[in-house]
Amino acid sequence: MLKSRKSKTIIIIIVAIFIGMQAFRPNIKAETRKENLNLPTDVANIIKKDCYDCHSNETNLRWYDQIQPAFSLVANHIIEGRKALNFSYWDTLSADAQKNTLYLAVNQVILGAMPLESYKKFHTDAIPSEQEIAILKKYLIQISPTKISDxxxxxxxxxxxxxxxxxxxxxxxxxxxxxxxxxxxxxxxxxxxxxxxxxxxxxxxxxxxxxxxxxxxxxxxxxxxxxxxxxxxxxxxxxxxxxxxxxxxxxxxxxxxxxxxxxxxxxxxxxxxxxxxxxxxxxxxxxxxxxxxxxxxxxxxxxxxxxxxxxxxxxxxxxxx
Ligand code: HEC
Ligand code: HEC
Structure with missing residues (x-):
């Protein structure tokens, strides 16, 4: 009897801690910016689906991301990710910088370094498919002028x-x-x-x-x-x-x-x-x-x-x- 009361107390304490943790939320709010990705729709859609959660101001958190302690981890990725690359400010980059950034981004995807491993586990829909990688690569080749030499x-x-x-x-x-x-x-x-x-x-x-x-x-x-x-x-x-x-x-x-x-x-x-x-x-x-x-x-x-x-x-x- 006593034992079960003890375990009840423990459960109540754990639940209380869990509820209490929900109150501590790192701030990931960011200003809303007008859509400015000047990329073909198929390319933009891949980036939005796979990268926007951490690399834009338009983070779309799933319900399970919102629960602590998961939220702190995700929030940290978002804060660091936005610092490294934020597509919401794409329009502030020069054409050259946009091209270089895109190469870097596609390269990270090809190497399997992005999206982050921990994120891919819970967001399998955000893993770029072979077909999507091909679309990204093709676009980069297309915007890179090739001169034919004799x-x-x-x-x-x-x-x-x-x-x-x-x-x-x-x-x-x-x-x-x-x-x-x-x-x-x-x-x-x-x-x-x-x-x-x-x-x-x-x-x-x-x-x-x-x-x-x-x-x-x-x-x-x-x-x-x-x-x-x-x-x-x-x-x-x-x-x-x-x-x-x-x-x-x-x-x-x-x-x-x-x-x-x-x-x-x-x-x-x-x-x-x-x-x-x-x-x-x-x-x-x-x-x-x-x-x-x-x-x-x-x-x-x-x-x-x-x-x-x-x-x-x-x-x-x-x-x-
Ligand atoms: C779960 C969050 C998350 C997702 C999703 C994500 N990234 Fe990242 N990304 C980060 C973090 C955090 C960094 C900061 C560098 C680091 O610590 O690895 C980063 C860094 C980068 C960088 C390096 C920028 C620089 O200047 O060094 C590139 C490029 C990049 N990500 C591209 C992408 C692309 C492309 C996608 C989508 C296919 C993507 N990322 C999806 C979290 C994420
Ligand atoms: C725009 C991104 C970028 C910058 C800036 C950059 N690197 Fe790299 N570096 C790469 C990539 C990508 C590779 C992988 C090989 C390749 O694709 O060329 C690489 C590969 C290398 C390698 C071969 C070892 C390895 O990591 O694979 C050396 C050495 C190197 N870089 C040195 C430098 C030095 C020195 C600088 C600064 C003066 C520099 N890099 C700046 C992107 C960059």
């Missing part, structure tokens, strides 16, 4: 590219260090290629190289976090398209480095970032704070130690067997 230009560029890949192009060794003191690394083209990506929206091709420490870390699965001493180098070329729509590398565009050192680069997410632009390898950014741009864009990959190129992609590469 075969002489393509051949010439290919020859230069092959020379580079074989390590036969060396830049003059007076390349200036980046503003945060990171030195250019000559000859990184001799490292293992761990990924080649084609950025479909702005016509560029990228080759990502890893040093021995990176390659060994991949082999042993020791990549989160990546060990100190890991270096990634990413080289990018503008791409050329011939009349048969074959894509090949054109003008050399830039080299970027990410150097892992948990202590030395603690203030920049444990990575030293550097970028050199153009065939004369001019350091990018006058002040060391140029790295903010790098970190902001790599931020969504924070659960992957800020690295985009994913382990399963790396493991599938023949060269690393």
């Amino acid at each position: 075969s002489a230009v393509v051949n010439n560029a290919n020859e230069k590219f092959n020379k580079w890949m074989n390590g036969n192009i060396t830049f003059n060794n007076k390349v200036k260090p980046a503003a945060n003191g990171i030195e250019y690394i000559n000859g990184f083209q001799q490292w293992k290629v761990i990924a080649i990506t084609d950025r479909f929206d702005n016509n560029s091709l990228r080759v990502i190289y890893g040093n021995d420490i990176a390659v060994n870390a991949i082999k042993s699965g020791n990549i989160n976090p990546w060990p100190d001493g890991t270096i990634f180098a990413k080289a990018a070329w503008k791409s050329l398209v011939d009349k048969d729509e074959n894509v090949s590398p054109g003008e050399f565009w830039q080299v970027e480095l990410m150097i892992k050192d948990q202590k030395k680069w603690a203030a920049t997410d444990g990575w030293g970032w550097a970028r050199w632009r153009g065939t004369d390898l001019k350091p990018y950014g006058a002040k060391a704070s140029f790295t903010t741009e790098c970190m902001n864009c790599h931020q969504p990959m924070k659960d992957n130690d800020f690295v985009f190129t994913l382990p399963f992609q790396l493991k599938n590469k023949q060269i690393l067997k």
Whole structure:
């Protein structure tokens, strides 16, 4: 008897706490803004369905999201999500910024990083389907003008590219260090290629190289976090398209480095970032704070130690067997 009265009391206390918790609600109210997504209806509809809950002022919470403690978690995602990207202010971005943001957004979806994993579990309707991803990709390609180059230009560029890949192009060794003191690394083209990506929206091709420490870390699965001493180098070329729509590398565009050192680069997410632009390898950014741009864009990959190129992609590469 006594026992059951005790458990009743406990239940009453739990219910009281539960009801009490409902009173604590983080404020997620935001101003109402006029609809301003200047995108085709099918593209806009996908973004509204899958992203608006966290990336717009028009959050549509389901009843189960409204109950504490779930609400605090969701509210935190909404507040952080709006800070990172808010489609309600789409009209305040320049055309270029809109295009870049869209690429970043579609990229996050393709990589499976967005919508957030915890959210997808309870909102299965907000998981973009293959078909929806295809619609997003197609739209990006459509708004990215492609210029057709004649075969002489393509051949010439290919020859230069092959020379580079074989390590036969060396830049003059007076390349200036980046503003945060990171030195250019000559000859990184001799490292293992761990990924080649084609950025479909702005016509560029990228080759990502890893040093021995990176390659060994991949082999042993020791990549989160990546060990100190890991270096990634990413080289990018503008791409050329011939009349048969074959894509090949054109003008050399830039080299970027990410150097892992948990202590030395603690203030920049444990990575030293550097970028050199153009065939004369001019350091990018006058002040060391140029790295903010790098970190902001790599931020969504924070659960992957800020690295985009994913382990399963790396493991599938023949060269690393
Ligand atoms: C449940 C909430 C939630 C949903 C739904 C969601 N996101 Fe996010 N998103 C976030 C949060 C939180 C961040 C902040 C970065 C972080 O901590 O990961 C973010 C960051 C981003 C960023 C990075 C912005 C930057 O400048 O670094 C992009 C791009 C993005 N989301 C795209 C999308 C897209 C596209 C969708 C829909 C397919 C989507 N998100 C759906 C919560 C969400
Ligand atoms: C607009 C977003 C964006 C910005 C800004 C950005 N990156 Fe990246 N970065 C990417 C993406 C996406 C990848 C994945 C490979 C690809 O698609 O090119 C990547 C890949 C890399 C890689 C290869 C390792 C990896 O994460 O896969 C390096 C190295 C790199 N970036 C360095 C930098 C440096 C240095 C800066 C700043 C000077 C920078 N990035 C700024 C988006 C960005």
